[in-house]
Amino acid sequence: MSLLTRTAGATPDDFAPTRRRGPRESMLSRGASLLVMGVFTLYFLVPIWWLFIASTKDRGDLLTTPALWFADWNFFQNVGDLITYNDGIYLRWLLNSLGYAGIGALLATIVAGMCGYALAKYRFRGRETFFNIVLGGVLVPATALALPLFLLFSQVNLTNTFWAVLLPSIVSPFGVYLSRIYAASSVPDELIEAGRIDGAGEVRTFFTVSVRLMTPALVTVFLFQFVTIWNNFFLPLIMLRSQELFPVTFGLYGWNTQLNQIPELRTYVLVGSFLSIVPLIIAFLLLQRFWRNGLGTGSVK
Amino acid sequence: MTATEVLVTRGRRSPARAERAPKRKTPHKGAIAIFAGPFGILFLLFYLIPIGYAVWQSLLVVERDGTYGAPQEVFGGLTQYLLVFQNAPFWESVGRVLLFGVVQVPVMLGLALIFALLLDSPALKGKKFFRLAFFAPYAVPGVIAAIMWGFLYSPNLSPFTDVTRSIDFLSPELVLWSIANVVTWVFVGYNMLIIYSALLAIPSEVYEAARLDGAGQIRIAWSIKIPMVAPAIVLTAVFSIIGTLQLLAEPQVFRSFSAAVSSTYTPNMTIYATNAIPNTHLAAAFSVVLALATFALSFTFLKATQRKATQ
Numbered sequence: 111m112s113l114l115t116r117t118a119g120a121t122p123d124d125f126a127p128t129r130r131r132g133p134r135e136s137m138l139s140r141g142a143s144l145l146v147m148g149v150f151t152l153y154f155l156v157p158i159w160w161l162f163i164a165s166t167k168d169r170g171d172l173l174t175t176p177a178l179w180f181a182d183w184n185f186f187q188n189v190g191d192l193i194t195y196n197d198g199i200y201l202r203w204l205l206n207s208l209g210y211a212g213i214g215a216l217l218a219t220i221v222a223g224m225c226g227y228a229l230a231k232y233r234f235r236g237r238e239t240f241f242n243i244v245l246g247g248v249l250v251p252a253t254a255l256a257l258p259l260f261l262l263f264s265q266v267n268l269t270n271t272f273w274a275v276l277l278p279s280i281v282s283p284f285g286v287y288l289s290r291i292y293a294a295s296s297v298p299d300e301l302i303e304a305g306r307i308d309g310a311g312e313v314r315t316f317f318t319v320s321v322r323l324m325t326p327a328l329v330t331v332f333l334f335q336f337v338t339i340w341n342n343f344f345l346p347l348i349m350l351r352s353q354e355l356f357p358v359t360f361g362l363y364g365w366n367t368q369l370n371q372i373p374e375l376r377t378y379v380l381v382g383s384f385l386s387i388v389p390l391i392i393a394f395l396l397l398q399r400f401w402r403n404g405l406g407t408g409s410v411k
Numbered sequence: 412m413t414a415t416e417v418l419v420t421r422g423r424r425s426p427a428r429a430e431r432a433p434k435r436k437t438p439h440k441g442a443i444a445i446f447a448g449p450f451g452i453l454f455l456l457f458y459l460i461p462i463g464y465a466v467w468q469s470l471l472v473v474e475r476d477g478t479y480g481a482p483q484e485v486f487g488g489l490t491q492y493l494l495v496f497q498n499a500p501f502w503e504s505v506g507r508v509l510l511f512g513v514v515q516v517p518v519m520l521g522l523a524l525i526f527a528l529l530l531d532s533p534a535l536k537g538k539k540f541f542r543l544a545f546f547a548p549y550a551v552p553g554v555i556a557a558i559m560w561g562f563l564y565s566p567n568l569s570p571f572t573d574v575t576r577s578i579d580f581l582s583p584e585l586v587l588w589s590i591a592n593v594v595t596w597v598f599v600g601y602n603m604l605i606i607y608s609a610l611l612a613i614p615s616e617v618y619e620a621a622r623l624d625g626a627g628q629i630r631i632a633w634s635i636k637i638p639m640v641a642p643a644i645v646l647t648a649v650f651s652i653i654g655t656l657q658l659l660a661e662p663q664v665f666r667s668f669s670a671a672v673s674s675t676y677t678p679n680m681t682i683y684a685t686n687a688i689p690n691t692h693l694a695a696a697f698s699v700v701l702a703l704a705t706f707a708l709s710f711t712f713l714k715a716t717q718r719k720a721t722q
Contacts, residue, residue: 139534139628147529147537150522151544154600158547160570161559177570221450228446234437240447247458249649249709253657253679254702257686257694258461261468278457286450312442341552343660348683359554363660366558367667380562383555390550395543 158387165381169374188381200382202354203361207340207386209272210357214279215336222282223328226289227320231302241290247283256344263349274349275357279339285331292327293320329400340390358386462702469696484692491696500675501697505704507587508677512655515591520647522595523602527640528632530603531610542607546600553597557664560593565668581669590661594654602647609643610636645716649709656705659683 160177166185167175175181193201229241259278263269268277297320305315321328346360356364362382365375437443472487495501526545529535548556562568564580580589613636621631659679666672675681678701686694 139532140536143529143532143535144537147526147535147541150526151541154545154548154596157559157563157596158551160563164562173568221453224446225450228443232437232439232443232446234440234443240451244450244454246706247454249653249706250458250462250702251653251657251705253659254698254705255458255461257682257698258465259457260686261691261695262461262464281450281453281457283454283458312439313445316442316446337549341554341660343554343663344679344683347659347663348686359552362558363554363664366561366664369667379558383558387551387555390552391547394546394550398543398546 165384203358207357211339218282222285230293527606553660557661561668583671609640
């Protein structure tokens with residue numbers, strides 16, 4: 111833009127002193143900022159690129175060929191070996207992860223969305239106390255709860271079950287916090303009143319009208335919770351003993367600890383890791399808009 | 412409402428209702444119960460009761476009749492907490508994560524702030540690409556990131572053998588910072604996005620005014636942008652502090668790459684190891700202490716920065 115203005119005939123004297131230095135400065139800072147961002151792009155992407163390359167190589171090529179470029183293409187061979195190894199336990203783990211994170215995040219979003227909505231749109235006694243306790247819950251990390259949950263679940267014989275990982279994942283205090291803020295600003299009281307006058311029940315108004323207005327926040331809550339459950343490590347570590355129940359991250363962790371005894375697992379760990387992050391990265395990049403909006407909502411207040 | 416209307420409605424009320432009137436009946440009680448009830452119950456079941464149960468467990472001790480007698484759980488008061496305070500490995504692990512946090516959190520948030528400011532500055536081209544590239548590692552779970560970097564650090568397996576032969580990233584002196592690098596790698600982009608979205612929320616009139624006053628880009632960043640995104644930075648800092656004290660997956664994975672990482676390397680690893688022995692009651696006391704410390708630290712930080720902001 112500034113280049114265009116200059117060629118349009120403006121003399122340097124037309125600019126205030128600071129602006130006269132503007133174009134040259136911005137050429138310099140343009141280059142510098144590109145350099146900084148370029149270097150860090152390498153830092154962020156090279157490890158992922160290496161993982162991809164590594165998962166296309168057989169065991170011999172992995173150590174003998176240049177690490178950041180292709181050798182013989184063995185990707186599908188590797189994937190085939192991985193998914194048939196140990197009766198297809200890897201696919202089982204992927205499905206488990208999808209189950210824990212998908213079902214858990216969906217239920218968490220519904221439950222937190224309703225609660226946040228109630229806190230934003232209804233007045234009742236103890237509302238602020240309730241909300242403050244939930245906010246305190248945001249500051250209590252999930253890992254701090256893993257051991258207490260284990261102790262409690264052992265009392266009711268729930269450890270080493272699907273439920274042991276799923277049930278605690280349904281509670282998202284952060285989801286309630288975000289839903290409340292969002293509902294307060296995006297669902298007008300007049301709309302709820304209109305629903306009442308039309309004779310729609312409160313629940314119906316919520317599910318037909320308010321949910322639609324709250325969608326961006328609800329998508330954000332779902333994404334956050336999905337990632338939290340997908341990444342959760344302590345809960346499976348402490349709750350699960352049977353391989354068939356492991357989420358994929360925990361299964362890969364288990365393989366990684368056995369590398370010294372069973373070296374052929376190395377290829378499986380690498381290919382398995384790569385396969386498990388590809389869908390997530392794609393989903394992330396597609397849904398980034400929601401992340402930004404949600405993060406913004408959370409931080410401004 | 413006019414005076415007559417008030418009178419009329421009052422007059423219509425039955426005496427019993429009039430008596431209750433000052434208490435103000437809550438409308439839509441049923442709807443509130445349906446909306447808030449499920450979360451309330453789940454929060455009670457999977458947050459409050461477990462915490463309460465852990466506190467209770469931490470107050471018990473196991474006693475035996477003689478050396479071979481049947482073990483019995485009896486109330487021991489603060490016995491476990493005395494043991495916690497005498498447990499040197501636990502406090503070493505607390506010191507380790509505090510050292511980790513004091514270095515890693517400012518580095519990570521500093522980088523996140525610089526990236527966010529660059530993304531927001533008119534000088535940068537290709538913003539969308541950089542935003543995606545920097546955020547991509549956040550899609551990699553901590554366990555997988557640790558496995559991946561573990562390979563990258565390993566002297567034999569690393570693609571950068573020239574580097575790993577001269578620097579031993581997995582040595583006792585360096586492994587903590589190698590783990591810090593993994594955590595930074597995963598979370599910088601996430602924190603960058605939080606700060607960036609706060610930057611986007613600043614109204615452009617503010618910049619217009621500054622530009623008229625002759626402020627350059629760097630001056631605007633320093634005097635306007637950074638103060639205005641301070642709440643977002645505080646938020647990322649609180650979450651980072653919580654994350655640091657709860658460090659588990661990354662060091663746990665690094666145990667298979669480096670002998671320097673012990674089973675009590677971080678507080679959460681100590682808790683896991685203690686519970687596995689099994690010494691449930693001591694483990695419960697550890698986790699109560701850790702949860703309180705996390706809560707207190709993040710809460711204090713939140714309050715301290717809030718007071719600063721209002722001054």
